[in-house]
Amino acid sequence: MERKINKFLLKWKTDLIRKPLLIIGTRQVGKTYTALDFGKQNYQYVAYFNTDHNTILKDLFKKERSITRLAEALSIISEVPIVKNDTLLIFDNVTDEDIIKGIKLFGYDKNDYHVIAITSSRDSLLKFRGEEFQYKIMTEMDYEEFLWAIGEKEVAEKIRYAYDNHRSCSVHTKALDYFYDYLITGGLPEVVEAFATNKHYGYLDSIKERVFDINKSELLNSKNLIDIERGIEVMESIPKQLEKDNKKFQYGVLGYGRRAKEFENSINFLVTNQLVYRSYKIRVAKSPLSSCRELDSFKLYLPDDGLLSMRYNLTKDRLRVDENVKQALYENHIAHTLVESGYSLYYYQSEGKAEVNFVIQNRMGKIIPIELATKQGSKVKSLSVFMKKYIVTDAYRITESNFSTKKNVRYLPIYAIFCLNEQLY
Known part of the structure; x- marks a missing residue:
């Protein structure tokens, strides 16, 4: 289904100062579906990660600080090629602080990696605060x-x-x-x-x-x-x-x-x-x-x-x-x-x-x-x-x-x- 947020996502994709995007909204408003559909329509590859109780991702982001090695590891985990500018990385149900810190690393890169994080917890905003992120609130269909x-x-x-x-x-x-x-x-x-x-x-x-x-x-x-x-x-x-x-x-x-x-x-x-x-x-x-x-x-x-x-x-x-x-x-x-x-x-x-x-x-x-x-x-x-x-x-x-x-x-x-x-x- 067509959503108004799609226009925002297209603009974000081509933004010269693009940062990892945090989509926040209550459950069941279509955050995950919209992000996946946007990736399917606009990228060659989509790498999706459900971070809820995901100890593998938590351990990876806790230990690894190199963007290159992170991309390689995420490619292995998702079985999807992580190609700069051609792969959309989606991290869903994000609340864990170690995973948030790991996602932040992509905000220091030169816009080569396209990253969307999704959460329903407003409390997570405090953990995401900083110049490494862009934010978008998503609500139900008007x-x-x-x-x-x-x-x-x-x-x-x-x-x-x-x-x-x-x-x-x-x-x-x-x-x-x-x-x-x-x-x-x-x-x-x-x-x-x-x-x-x-x-x-x-x-x-x-x-x-x-x-x-x-x-x-x-x-x-x-x-x-x-x-x-x-x-x-x-x-x-x-x-x-x-x-x-x-x-x-x-x-x-x-x-x-x-x-x-x-x-x-x-x-x-x-x-x-x-x-x-x-x-x-x-x-x-x-x-x-x-x-x-x-x-x-x-x-x-x-x-x-x-x-x-x-x-x-x-x-x-x-x-x-x-x-x-x-x-x-x-x-x-x-x-x-x-x-x-x-x-x-x-x-x-x-x-x-x-x-x-x-x-x-x-x-x-x-x-x-x-x-x-x-x-x-x-x-x-x-x-x-x-x-x-x-x-x-x-x-x-x-x-x-x-x-x-x-x-x-x-x-x-x-x-x-x-x-x-x-x-x-």
Whole structure:
């Protein structure tokens, strides 16, 4: 399946200052498949190494510091010729420090060896730090990639055309219907592929349940055993948290008498490892937004819409009529799309209870509010108050209606959030 990261990989391959590349992302987002497919399409040889509990590689990298001898040994181990510029070396499931130090050696070479390391552990970033590496975060498939996968590339192109040219989308109804499929399916490649071939939701849920369990198992890497149980509680509570009118994370949902101090480490671990995404409350909006955040007031989101819809036992028919669940899924979708585009999340709530669902700061320092509304007749008072108070000239309002613009507010259909990935600069 076509992935957007492929463009980045092609650029990396021809980069004059190319370094070994670390691809980091949660499990099951397609890191290994993408790297192997990229190697198959663009190199004469691909040498793949699963480093998980690989004592042979660990001993090799621990003892050998010569690039030439390392290449010779790796060729013998993989039974693949290690040819400069013609072989892609892929090291998967990398967490061991000795192996990381060994991979770093290729960063000192003159760009002759092409090396990709893959990990799902954010903690590994600390071990990889240095000028010897380049980094790329990989996430699940967005709605545009989903459309590509199910053979609807033309729909994706028409959505982008409408966004870029400030026009209404000629396939609006069709795009919204497919978006409902995406909310239920999610963006995990294995689930998307299964949907594209047989479209049986029961089978898809079995895959998503397994992936959700895999994500929960990442908590086993937590240093404190009690944090494992609490982390699972937090993840399991997110559907209930988002279904509330007030979507702020409330410890009371976890059980009577639960306190923030009990869950602080677990939540930080989940956020650090991208198992959940966090949005902080702000009462004022000034640059930088990070200086305005309230650390004890936040919302949590899941990184995949399909994992969330599974917890609701959702069907397309129910999605169309259940406004609480729809609001939860829409807000979750906007949140993970923005985070995966590189933005920190904030939501605005004034003393007068006016709330804007998302406030971000783009790479030029501009503060941009994004408001979500699921009903066409919903008022825009909160967004208007925010724009007037902070002299904001650009804002987005997300609805189920077609593209339009009113008084400096761009109205985007919910399915077009992926267009913001490359536009909010």
